[in-house]
Amino acid sequence: xxxxxxxxxxxxxxxxxxxxxxxxxxxxxxxxxxxxxxxxxxxxxxxxxxxxxxxxxxxxxxxxxxxxxxxxxxxxxxxxxxxxxxxxxxxxxxxxxxxxxxxxxxxxxxxxxxxxxxxxxxxxxxxxxxxxxxxxxxxxxxxxxxxxxxxxxxxxxxxxxxxxxxxxxxxxxxxxxxxxxxxxxxxxxxxxxxxxxxxxxxxxxxxxxxxxxxxxxxxxxxxxxxxxxxxxxxxxxxxxxxxxxxxxxxxxxxxxxxxxxxxxxxxxxxxxxxxxxxxxxxxxxxxxxxxxxxxxxxxxxxxxxxxxxxxxxxxxxxxxxxxxxxxxxxxxxxxxxxxxxxxxxxxxxxxxxxxxxxxxxxxxxxxxxxxxxxxxxxxxxxxxxxxxxxxxxxxxxxxxxxxxxxxxxxxxxxxxxxxxxxxxxxxxxxxxxxxxxxxxxxxxxxxxxxxxxxxx
Amino acid sequence: xxxxxxxxxxxxxxxxxxxxxxxxxxxxxxxxxxxxxxxxxxxxxxxxxxxxxxxxxxxxxxxxxxxxxxxxxxxxxxxxxxxxxxxxxxxxxxxxxxxxxxxxxxxxxxxxxxxxxxxxxxxxxxxxxxxxxxxxxxxxxxxxxxxxxxxxxxxxxxxxxxxxxxxxxxxxxxxxxxxxxxxxxxxxxxxxxxxxxxxxxxxxxxxxxxxxxxxxxxxxxxxxxxxxxxxxxxxxxxxxxxxxxxxxxx
Numbered sequence: 204x205x206x207x208x209x210x211x212x213x214x215x216x217x218x219x220x221x222x223x224x225x226x227x228x229x230x231x232x233x234x235x236x237x238x239x240x241x242x243x244x245x246x247x248x249x250x251x252x253x254x255x256x257x258x259x260x261x262x263x264x265x266x267x268x269x270x271x272x273x274x275x276x277x278x279x280x281x282x283x284x285x286x287x288x289x290x291x292x293x294x295x296x297x298x299x300x301x302x303x304x305x306x307x308x309x310x311x312x313x314x315x316x317x318x319x320x321x322x323x324x325x326x327x328x329x330x331x332x333x334x335x336x337x338x339x340x341x342x343x344x345x346x347x348x349x350x351x352x353x354x355x356x357x358x359x360x361x362x363x364x365x366x367x368x369x370x371x372x373x374x375x376x377x378x379x380x381x382x383x384x385x386x387x388x389x390x391x392x393x394x395x396x397x398x399x400x401x402x403x404x405x406x407x408x409x410x411x412x413x414x415x416x417x418x419x420x421x422x423x424x425x426x427x428x429x430x431x432x433x434x435x436x437x438x439x440x441x442x443x444x445x446x447x448x449x450x451x452x453x454x455x456x457x458x459x460x461x462x463x464x465x466x467x468x469x470x471x472x473x474x475x476x477x478x479x480x481x482x483x484x485x486x487x488x489x490x491x492x493x494x495x496x497x498x499x500x501x502x503x504x505x506x507x508x509x510x511x512x513x514x515x516x517x518x519x520x521x522x523x524x525x526x527x528x529x530x531x532x533x534x535x536x537x538x539x540x541x542x543x544x545x546x547x548x549x550x551x552x553x554x555x556x557x558x559x560x561x562x563x564x565x566x567x568x569x570x571x572x573x574x575x576x577x578x579x580x581x582x583x584x585x586x587x588x589x590x591x592x593x594x595x596x597x598x599x600x601x602x603x604x605x606x607x608x609x610x611x612x613x614x615x616x617x618x619x620x621x622x623x624x625x626x627x628x629x630x631x632x633x634x635x636x637x638x639x640x641x642x643x644x645x646x647x648x649x650x651x652x653x654x655x656x657x658x659x
Numbered sequence: 660x661x662x663x664x665x666x667x668x669x670x671x672x673x674x675x676x677x678x679x680x681x682x683x684x685x686x687x688x689x690x691x692x693x694x695x696x697x698x699x700x701x702x703x704x705x706x707x708x709x710x711x712x713x714x715x716x717x718x719x720x721x722x723x724x725x726x727x728x729x730x731x732x733x734x735x736x737x738x739x740x741x742x743x744x745x746x747x748x749x750x751x752x753x754x755x756x757x758x759x760x761x762x763x764x765x766x767x768x769x770x771x772x773x774x775x776x777x778x779x780x781x782x783x784x785x786x787x788x789x790x791x792x793x794x795x796x797x798x799x800x801x802x803x804x805x806x807x808x809x810x811x812x813x814x815x816x817x818x819x820x821x822x823x824x825x826x827x828x829x830x831x832x833x834x835x836x837x838x839x840x841x842x843x844x845x846x847x848x849x850x851x852x853x854x855x856x857x858x859x860x861x862x863x864x865x866x867x868x869x870x871x872x873x874x875x876x877x878x879x880x881x882x883x884x885x886x887x888x889x890x891x892x893x894x895x896x897x898x899x900x901x902x903x904x905x906x907x908x909x
Contacts, residue, residue: 337674337720345720407670413726415670555901561790562808564854567676589893593858596890597682607890 208248211238212301235290235298243324246293249300250309250325255281257309257325258492259318261353262333262369264533265481266291266312268473269333271509272485274310276494276502281307287509292317293324308492315349319356329491330360331367332375333484336424336532337405337568338560346405350374365491369484370441371426377410379439386491388443388483389428392458395448395476396420396427405532411436423477424532443487445479452543453524453627460486465496469503473513477536516649520624523615523649525640528631529559531568537631538574545577546629550618551595552585552611552636559633563587566594575600580621582606584614585636611636612643662688662871664697665711668719668727672754675810675853677717680749683857683864684713691883693872702730708740712871713747716754718853724753728770731757735773742775747870748847751856755841755849756780756813776842776849777818778833786812791830791852792902793840797866804828805860806898807852809907815851817842824850829906846870859894861886 216234238245250257258277260270267289274285284303286295291314299311313321315335322330332353335346357366357378368379370387379385400407400421407415409431421427430437448458455472458479471482486499494502508514516523526541528534528551541549555561575581575598583591588609595605608614615630622628632640644650666681685695700706719727738758742748750758759778761771793805805825814834817823823833824841832840833851841850848867850856857864865883873880 347720347722408722408726413722561901561905562675562788562810562854564676564679564808567679567682567855568673587894587897589890589897590859592890593894594679597679597686597858607893 207242208245211242211245212249216301216304234301235294235296238301239294239297243293246297246300247324247326249297253284253306253309255308255492256328257311258488259311259313259321259325259327259330260333260484260488261313261315261318261330262484263315263336263338263530264536265333265477265484268478268509268512269331269481269484269488270310270312272482272503272506273331273488275506276485276489276499277308277310277492279498279502283307284309284311286311289509293320296321296325316352319352322356322360326361327364329365329367329488330357331484331488331491332357332378333369333480334372334424334426334532335374335406336530337565338530338532346374353378367484367487367491369426369480370439371422371428371480372406373410373416373425373429373436373438374406376439386442386487387439388487389438389441389445390422390426390448390476390479390483391428391441391444391446392448393420395422395450397422400425409434409436423480423536426480443483443490445483448476448479450474450476450540450543453540458482460496460499462486462490462496462499464490467496467500469500471503472507475536475540477533478513514650516644518619518644518647518649521619521622522627523619523644524627524629525637526629526631527634527637528569529634531565534566534569534631538570541574541629545574546627547579547623548582548618548621548628549574549578549580550582550584550614550628550630551591552614552630552632552640553583553587553591554585554633554635554639555587556635559635563590566591569594571595571598571600578604580604580606582608582614582618582621584608584611585633588614611639615640615643660693660872660875662693662695662713662868662875663711664695664871665700665706665714666697667700667706667714667716667731667754668702669699669717670701671723671727672717672719674718674720674723675752675808676855677715677751677853679855680717680751680857680864681715683855683861684868687861687864687883687886688868690886691868693868702727706734706737706741708737708744708746711741711746712874713749713867714738714741714847715748716750716758718752718754724757725770728757728772731773732771735775738773738775742845742847745846745870745874747867747874748775749856749867750776750847750849751853752811752851755851756811756815758847758849759815759842762813775847776844777821778815778842780813780815783812783814783835786810787831787835787907789830789905789907790898790902791832791840791906792828792899793825793830793832793852794828795825795863797843803862804895804899805852805856805863806895806902807850807854807856807860808898809851809853811851815842824848829902831907835907846874854898859891859898861888861891
């Protein structure tokens with residue numbers, strides 16, 4: 204390590220400590236931002252020092268959870284540099300590299316748009332690409348533009364790097380077309396197929412010829428077992444498959460994961476089919492980085508939840524359940540996990556910061572309708588609470604069951620007041636609302652601050 | 660009264676929550692005792708002038724828009740005839756572009772449109788993204804504001820003398836320069852504004868319903884009975900505030 208890099212790293216580390224000491228949040232990106240500004244090449248140099256190399260994770264949905272699952276699997280035998288709090292731009296990766304003193308393996312979730320540069324700078328041994336959904340069109344542009352960026356980045360990968368793709372996503376699976384060093388993962392259990400593609404399904408059209416795909420099974424959004432009736436383009440044979448999936452409401456799931464190196468029975472403490480996808484992605488990445496099936500099973504089974512994605516927080520006699528919603532696909536899956544036991548009171552918080560998407564039209568693509576007849580009360584909150592209230596009202600929620608409380612803390616307290624002792628209050632926040640909610644809960648000493656939140 | 664709506668290509672053009680606009684029209688019609696009957700019109704489905712009181716065309720991603728562009732352009736005469744005979748129409752974003760003369764790509768290619776609106780769209784270098792506030796005067800002497808969100812790379816250039824939907828107060832509008840947004844031909848409106856547009860701008864939803872009812876009855880448009888729009892007003896207030904604070908600057 205050069206003297207210059209050593210000094211920069213020390214300085215950056217000091218900034219992170221100072222930032223936390225000053226109570227200015229986690230200091231998760233500040234040291235990296237500094238280093239990134241002073242010397243972007245430091246990321247390359249620090250990544251190159253990792254003896255076990257780097258694994259990258261990107262996707263529209265599930266990045267943070269997938270990376271955290273992979274960390275749970277791979278962190279047992281190796282020291283990790285890992286951007287656990289979801290700071291997923293190059294500056295966040297720089298911070299994790301700075302903080303990960305003595306790390307052997309780098310595990311980084313990467314913002315979809317930042318993936319090409321992250322690949323170029325960290326020279327990953329393996330990359331997991333989970334899915335592409337429409338998300339924050341005001342920030343990322345159209346899905347097709349991102350897919351094209353990914354195509355170029357993946358084409359530049361050396362053949363020694365393993366490409367892990369979701370075989371159930373036509374656009375993502377196509378990225379590994381013809382590649383030898385690839386792992387294709389997916390789901391195979393028709394009992395969990397949706398009767399029809401959801402309203403907001405993306406990538407409905409064949410990547411080869413544009414004809415609408417026919418689905419033998421659609422699991423989450425456009426993810427599933429597809430075939431083009433016109434040209435025959437279809438889901439590729441899967442290398443890592445989740446089968447015999449049992450969903451246990453908001454508690455978790457059980458499934459059998461089959462891989463070339465062996466099959467394992469997994470009990471996951473996270474709800475929903477989308478988390479089975481995350482587990483399959485994390486497992487495939489871990490396999491690519493040398494983990495055995497037993498290590499994968501152990502890592503998945505001790506995993507509880509990634510930062511802010513799904514949390515149960517006990518507060519006196521009542522429990523707050525937080526499910527992050529950030530785009531139609533993620534929100535639809537969060538709502539789907541509630542279908543088996545609709546909560547009596549729901550707080551939904553819609554903010555419109557840059558990290559949430561300034562364009563709030565996406566809430567109309569969320570299928571709230573199946574839930575609305577069964578939920579007792581919905582409290583619409585956040586900086587765009589009225590807009591959300593309209594969405595729910597026009598979706599069929601009677602006026603007397605809707606409350607609009609823009610201020611989040613008030614909304615939370617109103618929700619807690621409405622639920623009976625011994626029951627759950629479900630809160631569905633967008634990203635910055637989730638951060639604000641955690642801030643409130645931290646102040647009440649119900650959760651730990653996020654920079655040490657997920658350390659066990 | 661039955662209000663017959665023809666929704667063009669809902670499977671392809673639905674990117675900015677177009678179903679929100681339809682939901683608002685349906686509900687506000689129902690609250691006045693009218694029934695909105697929505698017919699989906701896909702590629703190759705017949706579209707006969709006179710069968711619909713209101714046509715709706717939403718926006719899609721490039722790929723989806725390219726898939727339906729040819730089919731839509733082929734309906735030039737039926738759409739022109741419908742609007743000539745007083746049918747109402749709302750086209751948003753991609754639908755608004757595709758109902759013009761055409762779209763000129765950066766590579767010089769030209770994708771012909773359905774030619775209803777007197778404008779041409781040229782691909783731009785950068786996208787115009789952000790909150791927008793307009794002032795519209797659809798009925799002479801009655802100026803009303805409209806708040807929405809725009810996200811488009813195309814610059815839409817209105818012909819000399821063409822009537823815009825409104826004047827840009829905050830945001831980019833058609834081309835980021837002219838100070839105008841959208842286009843109007845008779846009872847047909849085209850705009851880049853989504854959000855979706857109608858929930859927070861209920862007066863426009865009612866205006867469209869009044870035009871559609873006028874087409875259905877053959878009478879002049881009547882003002883609809885007012886509804887309590889408190890939540891709508893609050894959503895508008897916040898959206899308009901966003902446009903003031905962070906709308907695109909020309």
